[in-house]
Amino acid sequence: MMLSRLCFSTIAVVFMGLSSLMAQSLSPQEFYKSIDSLEGIEILDVRTPVEFKSGHLYNALNIDWKDDNFKEMAALIPQSKPIYIYCLSGARSAAAAKELRSMGYSQVWEMKGGLLQWRKFDYPERKLETVEGMSMDMYTDSLKSKPYVLVDFYAEWCAPCKKMAPVLAEIALEKQDQLSLFKVDTDEHQSLCKELVVDVVPRLILYHKGKAVWQHDGYISREELLSQLTMIP
Helix, strand or coil: CHHHHHHHHHHHHHHHHHHHHHHCEECHHHHHHHHHHCCCCEEEECCCHHHHHCCECCCEEECCCCCCCHHHHHCCCCCCCCEEEECCCCHHHHHHHHHHHHCCCCCEEEECCHHHHHHHHCCCCECCCCCCCCCHHHHHHHCCCCCEEEEEEECCCCHHHHHHHHHHHHHHHHCCCCEEEEEEECCCCHHHHHHCCCCCCCEEEEEECCEEEEEEECCCCHHHHHHHCCCCC
16 A cells, blocks of 8 residues: 555655646747746747847747757856747757756756747847948047947847846946947947957957957956956056
């Protein structure tokens, strides 16, 4: 009798575990309904940046599952936020979702079948158009606004960029007598970024009297950034 109860309990636990995992995997219809009605969520695209630019869900962040720094960049997302994750077919998002759960994220929902299934229902998708944007002359003129200009090359879908944005704004305000912050959206100014060989975001470049004196690629903390700006009163 005890053995049968033990077996039943074990089966129940396994079933509940499987049910929990199944509940975290949503059909495209369920996924769309959730992200369309909920606020305070993070929509995460784990495809490559090239794939992302060819078309992605609105308001999605892009963190490439294959990137060596995936865990570091994903950790910038608050664990209190529900994450809705997808890729092209569902394979990468399933692996990424498993990784996120192991990192302590308890609210992770993945889309079954990925964008391949999403597109069958003709659900909304943002496709980036090639735009010219700012010219090099306009960019150069912008570097003359103050003795020091910190240029922030960013993208709306970039998680580290969003994490850094308020810190950059605070520092620019603190040092406003000598420093100005100039933000360049890499999707809106593609020609300029190509000419400047900006091939990663975020990228920070510090100029002094129009000459580049420091550059950093990727996320940087407030403390690390301030240590590079000690020459600015």
